[in-house]
Amino acid sequence: MFDLVFNAIYFASYSNFYGLGNISLSSFDILLAYIVAIVCSIIVALVLRLPLLPSKPYRYSFDVSALYPTPIIAISILSIFLVLNYSFMYNGLVLAIVIGVLSALFVKYLFDFVFPKPLDENAGEDINE
């Protein structure tokens, strides 16, 4: 009667399963929207004076930079919109630009508030040993 797992998977994959996902968008449009989102987010992040590369031994990703969290947040938010079948105007290009700008703003101003750094300096050390 009410199969939760089936319903959840059915709902999540509905548009894809029946080939309805973004029926107006070709795959080239989707690729173009992804590229626009990546480039736009990197450029806006550089304009906001984030560093291009993370700090040198590439182990500590809490330092935000233009290349590491910004494009990834941008393309994943964009793919959530694409999966939900919402592509605004001009084959999703406007949506890609808006998401790119917003994700760069998020990384610059809100990132430390949403994902705070760990409190103690020696993360990864034991308490008593």
Place this chain on the structure above:
Amino acid sequence: MNEVIGIIIATVLCLLNFIIVDTYFGLPEQPGVRGARIIGKDVEKRGGDIAGGFFQGNILCSPDASAGTLMASIGYLLLGIPGGIIAALLVFIGNRLCADPGYAGTTGCLTATTIIFLTSFVGFKPEMFIVGMVIAIFIIMGIDQARISVVLGKIAKKFNRYARE
């Protein structure tokens, strides 16, 4: 493609993906989170290798490229390529929740999505990668932890990422 052959090849691809990504981003070098050091010391006590122990502890305690590969294949099964990219965001949030400083999870997720997309032309399905990833994690963690950790330590030495202790 025959399912059994597909699962075996997918297991090998998953193993290669997450071991290379994790080792490159320095999982054997240092424990990124607290539990990893305890597991590494324990594996060393049982006759294993400290770098392989750190590797196994990091895999167990925080989402790294192994979790990224698994979640990317699940996302690809549900939603196609956008699903794989959404999985990268989820792994990123998981990394932050675990206070894990590392790039391995997100990178592994994106490379796994690429691998699944490329092999889908040959006839692989994302289901095979889900099963293959579970088998791969079982090989790393489940059969003989100490011996596998020695192998992982040798791989870490090849990549010049051995434990700095």
